Amino acid sequence: MAKKILLIVGGGIAAYKACELVRLIRKDGGEVTCVLTEGGAKFVTAMTLAALSENAVHTTLWDLKNEAEMGHIQLSREADLVVVCPATADLLARMAQGVADDMATTLLLATDKPVMAVPAMNVKMWEHPATRRNVARLREDGVTVMEPDEGAMACGEYGPGRLPEPEAIMAAIRNFGSIDPLAGQPDFAGEMHRDLYGKHVLVTAGPTHEPIDPVRYIANRSSGKQGFAIAAAAAAAGARVTLVAGPVNLETPQGVDRVDVESAREMLAAVEAALPADVAIMVAAVADWRAADAADQKIKKDGSGEVPPLALAENPDILATLAKSPQRPGLLVGFAAETENVVAHASAKRERKDADWIVANDVSGDVMGGDANTVHIVTKAGTTSLETMPKARVAAALIDRIADEIA
Structure with a gap:
């Protein structure tokens, strides 16, 4: 991600979420410098942002100490x-018109x-033709x-216009500043459209636990990290996301x-209950x-x-069941955890289960549980x-391709 962020905090009740965004940027290893507008200062204080960012907060052009050295020019050039x-x-209107009347x-x-x-x-402000023109111009x-x-909004109305949650904004920042794994070039020049807005994406993640008795079960080493990362990336791309999770210790x-x-069997029931979906990504x-x-009762030694x-019984095949469902998602993506002949086994699995895509990975190393x-x-x-990359970037690359596929 971009390591140096210049964060301009505008006015409005949503300004309080900027504080959490600062914390997330710092947690992700980034450096953040804040600029607080006059309107933003009505909702959050410079002291709060300074404490969270551990950097001075800038509020005015008329700071003699900084502006003697053209501090605002330096600020505008130092960030990534x-x-x-x-x-x-x-603020969007002033940006679109090139106004420069404050810091x-x-x-x-x-x-x-x-x-x-x-x-x-407010929803009506967002939908107003003037705002739409300004956004298009920008x-x-x-x-x-x-x-x-x-x-729902603070004004009591409902509709588009709410600030996305800080985690979704953080995901967009992280993706914005990454290297495109397919092109090998920075994606700063590209637009970060929320390409899955209005789509329903269904994701499964983690292992399943199959009880032998009340204290023992059959399971595998899946951590759920890749599936959770994919769910997060889909949400950041604007989708409504349903995540069906096996037993994992991960935050939603x-x-x-x-x-x-x-x-x-519980996972299959939850998946079927979540249909219809535009995209299903079966990572579990x-x-x-x-x-x-x-x-x-617990089986005792005698x-x-x-x-x-x-005695073992075969579990239902969730991917194959979805492929045959009358509510089959428009794009059905399965995962294949393999230890040998990875691509060959994945190709055979795709045909056998009638999936659109299979995402295959070699789990003979530390992929299960790794980052x-x-x-x-x-x-x-x-x-x-x-290429080998963090699971969050794998998720972003996959969601980008899915958005292109269903566009």
Whole structure:
């Protein structure tokens, strides 16, 4: 991600979320310097932002000490990325018109770095033709303008205009500043459209636990990290996301509806209940077998040295079931955890289960539980192999391709 962020905090009740965004940027290893507008100062204080960022907060052009050395010009050039959050209707209008009548707008006019604006305003203001013209002009000028979220607002109305949650903004910042794994070039010049806005994306993640008795179960080493990262990336791209999660110790990504399950049969029921979906991404490492007759009480040793027999039954195949469903998602993506002949096994699996894509990875190392992954996207048209990268970047690359596919 971009390591140096210049954060311009506009006015409006959503300004309080900028404080959490500062914390997330710092947690992610970034450095953040804040510019607080006059309107923003009505809702959050410079002291709060300074404490969270551990940097001085800038509020005015008329600072004799800084401006003697043209401090606002230096500020505008030192960052890797300028983020305007929240971007009010007034601030967007002044940006579109090239107004430079305060610290924030002067910086925006003087910067030679990429700019990302995160709007927040009343639904009618967001839908007003003037705002739509201003957003279109800014995008034409190369400014990335995120789409706002839809929901209840402080004014009591409902609709698009809510500031996206800080975690979603953080994901957009992280993706904005990354290296495109397919092109090998920075994606600063590209627009960060919320390409899955209005789409329903269904994701499964983690292992399943198949009970043998009340204290023992059959499972695998899946951590759920890749599936949770994909759910987070889909939410950041504007989708409504349902995440069906097996037993994992992970926080729910912001903006994601989570359903917790334990067994394969429970996961299948939750998946079917979540339909219809535009896209289904089946990342979960579902146990292939379960105990045919799970014991009601703990199975005890009897001292004979004999191992009790364990009869197995095959679990339902969730991916294949979805492929045959009358509510089959428009794009059905499965995952294949392999230890040998990765692409060949994945290709066979795609055909056998009638999936559109299979994302294959070699789990013979520390992928399960680790933070990085190397994947191969197998489609009817061929295979694309991505370089080894953090699971969050794998998720972003996959969601980018999915958005292109269903556009």
